[in-house]
Amino acid sequence: MQLVIAEKPSVAMALSKVLGAKSRGDGYMEGGGWLVSWCIGHLVELAPADAYDPRYSKWNYADLPILPEPWQYQVLPDTKKQFETLKSLMHRADVTALICATDVG
DSSP states (O other): OEEEEESSHHHHHHHHHHHTOOEEETTEEEETTEEEEEOOSOSEEEOOGGGTOGGGGSOOGGGOSOOOSSOOEEEOGGGHHHHHHHHHHHTOTTOOEEEEESOOO
16 A cells, blocks of 8 residues: 555545545545545644743743754644544555655645
């Protein structure tokens, strides 16, 4: 199986038609050796500054620049379900390739 991740559902549906992925799953399409899924806006974002240290909850010029090591990320509540779908698809034993069909952002 090859997994294609599209920018948004409408693009995924168009790709699915071309690739022959006609079977609908929860958050993805499947068929013909392809899995096609999608993002919904930004699935993940950088964690806010106070996730690194509570003192960063109020901005202080003396604390700048804040350059964390390592960077932390958080999954947005509104996109958690689709994030988990993508994570599950990426970890499937039969997935041999991942194709990013999103924009560069």
